Amino acid sequence: MEALNVILLLFIIACALAVALTKNLLAAVITFMAQGLAMSVVWMLLESPDLAITEAAVGAGVSSILMFAALKKIHAIREKGEAEDEQEET
Amino acid sequence: MNRKKRDAFAPFLNWLENGGNALDAEMQDALREHDPKEALPEKTKKAKKKAVPAQKDKAREERARKAYADSWWYRLLAVVTAVTLIWLLMEAVLQMPKFGAADTLIDSELTEFYVEHTKEETGAMNIVTGIILDYRGFDTLGESHVLFIAVCTVLLMLSIYGERDEESRLKRWEEERHYEPEHDVILQSAARLLTPLILIFGLYIIVNGHLSPGGGFSGGAVLGAGLILYQNAFGYEKIERFFTYKTFRWVSVCSLLFYSLAKGYHFFTGANHLDSHIPIGTPGNILSGGLLLPLNFVVGCVVACTMYALFTMFRKGEF
Amino acid sequence: MLSQVYSHLDELTAVALFGIGFTLLLLDKNLMKKIIGFSMMDSGIYLFLASYGYIESRLAPIYAEDVSESSAYVNPLPAGLVLTGIVVGVSVTAVMLGLTIRLYERYHSLDIDEIAEKIRREGK
Numbered sequence: 001m002e003a004l005n006v007i008l009l010l011f012i013i014a015c016a017l018a019v020a021l022t023k024n025l026l027a028a029v030i031t032f033m034a035q036g037l038a039m040s041v042v043w044m045l046l047e048s049p050d051l052a053i054t055e056a057a058v059g060a061g062v063s064s065i066l067m068f069a070a071l072k073k074i075h076a077i078r079e080k081g082e083a084e085d086e087q088e089e090t
Numbered sequence: 091m092n093r094k095k096r097d098a099f100a101p102f103l104n105w106l107e108n109g110g111n112a113l114d115a116e117m118q119d120a121l122r123e124h125d126p127k128e129a130l131p132e133k134t135k136k137a138k139k140k141a142v143p144a145q146k147d148k149a150r151e152e153r154a155r156k157a158y159a160d161s162w163w164y165r166l167l168a169v170v171t172a173v174t175l176i177w178l179l180m181e182a183v184l185q186m187p188k189f190g191a192a193d194t195l196i197d198s199e200l201t202e203f204y205v206e207h208t209k210e211e212t213g214a215m216n217i218v219t220g221i222i223l224d225y226r227g228f229d230t231l232g233e234s235h236v237l238f239i240a241v242c243t244v245l246l247m248l249s250i251y252g253e254r255d256e257e258s259r260l261k262r263w264e265e266e267r268h269y270e271p272e273h274d275v276i277l278q279s280a281a282r283l284l285t286p287l288i289l290i291f292g293l294y295i296i297v298n299g300h301l302s303p304g305g306g307f308s309g310g311a312v313l314g315a316g317l318i319l320y321q322n323a324f325g326y327e328k329i330e331r332f333f334t335y336k337t338f339r340w341v342s343v344c345s346l347l348f349y350s351l352a353k354g355y356h357f358f359t360g361a362n363h364l365d366s367h368i369p370i371g372t373p374g375n376i377l378s379g380g381l382l383l384p385l386n387f388v389v390g391c392v393v394a395c396t397m398y399a400l401f402t403m404f405r406k407g408e409f
Numbered sequence: 410m411l412s413q414v415y416s417h418l419d420e421l422t423a424v425a426l427f428g429i430g431f432t433l434l435l436l437d438k439n440l441m442k443k444i445i446g447f448s449m450m451d452s453g454i455y456l457f458l459a460s461y462g463y464i465e466s467r468l469a470p471i472y473a474e475d476v477s478e479s480s481a482y483v484n485p486l487p488a489g490l491v492l493t494g495i496v497v498g499v500s501v502t503a504v505m506l507g508l509t510i511r512l513y514e515r516y517h518s519l520d521i522d523e524i525a526e527k528i529r530r531e532g533k
Contacts (some may be wrong), residue, residue, distance in 0.1 A: 013425050019429075019449070028445055035452070050492055051455075058495055066502065
């Protein structure tokens with residue numbers, strides 16, 4: 001259990017650094033979601049099961065989904081079909 | 091898979107080959123330019139008249155942006171700030187008492203009182219639920235109201251009924267409906283299996299809040315996530331059959347009123363040493379703990395409505 | 410020194426998260442990255458608070474059979490504080506994202522220097 005704790009904490013720090021150093025917004029949000037999931041397991045290792053369920057549902061769930069929805073509305077995620085339509089119009 | 095979806099993977103394969111640069115250029119273009127679908131004819135005429143001053147302003151904008159963003163001393167400043175802050179806080183943290191020791195400062199009389207007396211006084215088996223809904227029930231009341239206020243704020247900002255004239259409202263409605271979820275076979279067959287299970291699991295977590303890990307917040311978040319999955323898989327009309335703006339209004343307001351009145355009554359009788367005739371029951375049953383089961387349910391409803399309302403405002407702009 | 414770092418690793422991770430989130434909030438130009446940094450700061454604070462309540466080789470704060478002494482359970486108070494904090498944190502993030510969407514629709518940019526420049530030009 002000690003080894004699992006150490007590995008998860010190092011994974012969280014690595015995810016945080018990856019979020020800080022990337023320029024791609026979609027990759028940043030996905031990595032943030034993974035960090036939330038690792039945090040949920042860390043809560044379980046600290047003997048607080050209420051926090052584990054809440055963090056899994058909220059941090060790795062709803063919070064990241066709201067960020068994806070916001071990214072879609074600011075046109076930062078784009079399908080290939082939409083890019084072709086714009087090239088045909090202009 | 092049709093051609094449109096197969097071509098959607100092409101940027102990712104490109105990114106894998108080129109190591110991240112191809113998608114960055116695309117992303118920067120997407121963030122920098124105007125959306126060509128929204129350009130009306132009058133705006134381009136005015137832009138042609140003010141071409142020369144606009145170019146000078148644009149040049150100044152470019153210079154203002156490039157002055158900081160990619161220069162080496164800016165990045166060095168960022169790294170130095172982070173390292174200094176983390177080093178200072180680390181030095182403070184290493185002076186703290188041993189992690190996980192049994193005689194830390196916080197293990198004081200308050201904790202002993204809570205752990206020893208929660209079972210008799212509140213009837214809850216889960217100490218955390220007993221604390222946040224009985225001893226510190228006032229904090230949870232404030233927190234539920236904060237969730238409600240957040241939804242009201244997002245409603246003010248993102249609602250399509252906030253536009254002043256009919257034309258821009260119609261334009262925004264067209265834009266929002268353009269992003270309606272399509273009929274995706276994988277998503278729909280998975281959601282058909284998973285959504286009832288997720289909703290039942292959320293209800294189970296809420297109802298068992300005072301006996302096992304869980305409670306109103308966790309169960310409400312799981313319920314909200316289940317509703318979001320249902321909307322994403324099956325489209326806008328199917329969920330408008332049972333969850334509309336009226337539903338959200340009634341559920342939120344009635345829940346908050348019930349919580350305020352019940353908790354107010356409980357505090358009033360407790361503070362004046364009267365006997366509030368709410369039975370505690372035997373700890374360990376489902377129907378025990380006095381007001382804990384109804385309050386858990388109410389908090390779960392508020393959190394679920396909040397999560398779903400926030401998501402649907404981001405997606406649709408209306409309920 | 411290294412054994413001290415190893416024994417306090419939870420709290421040091423929390424502090425590192427807080428520092429990285431703070432740097433993102435302060436010094437990055439993109440509005441979305443600022444919001445992600447804010448949320449990361451929240452996560453760091455929750456980890457710090459809750460790791461302060463952990464006592465080794467004790468059970469989770471749910472009553473086992475008839476054991477009612479306070480020396481058999483982990484400290485439940487910090488967990489209660491953090492539980493409210495997590496849910497309030499997500500609603501604050503949602504309000505910030507809504508503001509970002511409105512700013513983008515008005516000024517068509519996510520870069521905060523560009524937005525400031527455009528506002529100054531409009532005010533002239």
